[in-house]
Amino acid sequence: MPQTTDQATYRSRIAKLQDAMKEFGLQAMIIEPGSAMLYLTGVRWGRSERTFALVLPVTGEPAFVLPGFEEMRAREMTPPGVDIRVWQEHESPYQQIVQVIKDRDITAGRIAVDESARFFVFDGIRKLAPKFDYVSATPALKSANVDLTAPSRRQ
Helix, strand or coil, X not given: CCCCCCHHHHHHHHHHHHHHHHHCCEEEEEECCXXXXXXXXXXXXXXXXXXXXXXXXXXXXXXXXXXXXXXXXXXXXXXXXXXXXXXXXXXXXXXXXXXXXXXXXXXXXXXEECCCCCHHHHHHHHHXXXXXXXXXXXXXXXXXXXXXXXXXXXX
């Protein structure tokens, strides 16, 4: 049975990535479920047609954006007090993602997107917040030594 990583380790990993984000001039990062999200937060989530994303600002606390019907499950998988933003079937998940960015006082600059993110997710965000410069998250992730290997191999 694999050993579970503690929350202090995840906080340390996020802090290291935020330092790398500063180095690369990034204001925020959008990460879909996969190896990076698992490595940074311990949250293992499958992808579906419904957007689930981690929004990581360069400073401050990250937020998860997810479908409303998944809220209870997500709260069981995340530490108490984590910022969870839900969207309902008649709402746009991209509006919630953009709102997290605005709530972190990010109004301009570079937003990094996980290269494994699906185009429709990136495009939905870009259409609602076209003034940002969107770039690949990979250089900052690699600089922070974020494990990008298959999620099934570790936690």
